Amino acid sequence: MSLRYLTALLSLLVSTQAYAQQNPLSVPSTGPQDVNFTRLFSNEIIFADTWKKDTWNGLTTFARAQPLRCFGTEAEVPFDVAVLGAPFDIATSYRPGARFGPNGIRQGGRRLGIDRINVPMKIRASDHLEIVDCGDVPMVLIENKVALRQLELANKALLARSSLRSYQDASIAKDGKFHPRVLTLGGDHTITLPLLRGVAEIYGPVSVIHFDSHLDTWKPRPAEDSPWLPGEEMPVSHGNYFYYAHKEGLLGPDNSNIHVGIRGALNSWDDYDDDYEVGFIISHADELEDIGWKGVVQKIRDTVGDNPVYITVDIDVIDPGMAPATGTPEIGGITTREIKKILQGLSGLKIVGADIVEVAPAYDTQDEITQIAAANIGWDLLALMAKAPLVV
Numbered sequence: 001m002s003l004r005y006l007t008a009l010l011s012l013l014v015s016t017q018a019y020a021q022q023n024p025l026s027v028p029s030t031g032p033q034d035v036n037f038t039r040l041f042s043n044e045i046i047f048a049d050t051w052k053k054d055t056w057n058g059l060t061t062f063a064r065a066q067p068l069r070c071f072g073t074e075a076e077v078p079f080d081v082a083v084l085g086a087p088f089d090i091a092t093s094y095r096p097g098a099r100f101g102p103n104g105i106r107q108g109g110r111r112l113g114i115d116r117i118n119v120p121m122k123i124r125a126s127d128h129l130e131i132v133d134c135g136d137v138p139m140v141l142i143e144n145k146v147a148l149r150q151l152e153l154a155n156k157a158l159l160a161r162s163s164l165r166s167y168q169d170a171s172i173a174k175d176g177k178f179h180p181r182v183l184t185l186g187g188d189h190t191i192t193l194p195l196l197r198g199v200a201e202i203y204g205p206v207s208v209i210h211f212d213s214h215l216d217t218w219k220p221r222p223a224e225d226s227p228w229l230p231g232e233e234m235p236v237s238h239g240n241y242f243y244y245a246h247k248e249g250l251l252g253p254d255n256s257n258i259h260v261g262i263r264g265a266l267n268s269w270d271d272y273d274d275d276y277e278v279g280f281i282i283s284h285a286d287e288l289e290d291i292g293w294k295g296v297v298q299k300i301r302d303t304v305g306d307n308p309v310y311i312t313v314d315i316d317v318i319d320p321g322m323a324p325a326t327g328t329p330e331i332g333g334i335t336t337r338e339i340k341k342i343l344q345g346l347s348g349l350k351i352v353g354a355d356i357v358e359v360a361p362a363y364d365t366q367d368e369i370t371q372i373a374a375a376n377i378g379w380d381l382l383a384l385m386a387k388a389p390l391v392v
């Protein structure tokens, strides 16, 4: 021990003692003086009295949103945003497990609160939106088409309702009314097809901002490629749902849709032509280096214009170093800080719906890194919704 350290220690002791002598409150304490433990551990204090009514919430919901039986006994309760789980992963090409995504994301969001201030977004979502968690849609585990149909019907049922809040200005919905928005927790990426059917029915074709490392616009492989299933219709999967969305007229016209973070391998250079035909512009992950997040934001805003926007986030857009638990990880991804900056840059866009997909918790680290990233992105999406009511 150095002399200097010893001197410092001594003077600290002396000054503490001097302080103790001056201050009658600093007598050595044996515990909190005003707590009556006899009373505390008696049955005089009723358990429920010690919590405020709105503090108690035993269920793990997304960012502590109110849990609601949206399809059951509380079907009449109005809200502005529904969080909806879509436990589906039977159209995955590589690692399955996203059926556990919804609860994984809720678990990752336990420190978040819809009533807490999102500092960079400068907003508290609950000041502007009544947000509820409707739990998960029952989706069968053996047949894609049936499962996706279940989700489609559930999502449409929520969207068809009137939202709690309405506004003076005209609504952008085709029927002129104000409808709730849905933030869906996937699920593999195939779920975006039935979800787009829902928003397109209410708002018409929507411009999609698609965060992903893969294009997901691939044509279903022609049946002649597969001698095993001659004449079989190739099913919708998590790599081709946008092809179907385009065929069904759900996507914004004139290439007003954009992929962000692309870096996956291609089957052929023609994939880019097919992608353009489906209606997308591409921002590759590399662009974060070349034009920065501001450049990417500008490109997104130039692409979608004033259209109603649907945001879909495949968690594999984030680098596997920060989000390893995905169906199809690709190195060289964007960082959580970058996606937060990009989302902040989208303030004011009319977000009619959003999803976060491909979180497969079984591959996550013990510290839940992917689930935490996904939950925080979802929280930012709610902030974006809070910033822009769906008015003309």
Ligand SMILES: *[C@@H]1O[C@H](CO)[C@@H](O)[C@H](O)[C@H]1NC(C)=O
Binding pocket: 036, 037, 038, 039, 042, 044
């Ligand atoms: C502590 O609480 C018990 C039970 O209510 C009570 O009988 C006792 O008087 C209290 N003691 C003091 C010091 O207030």
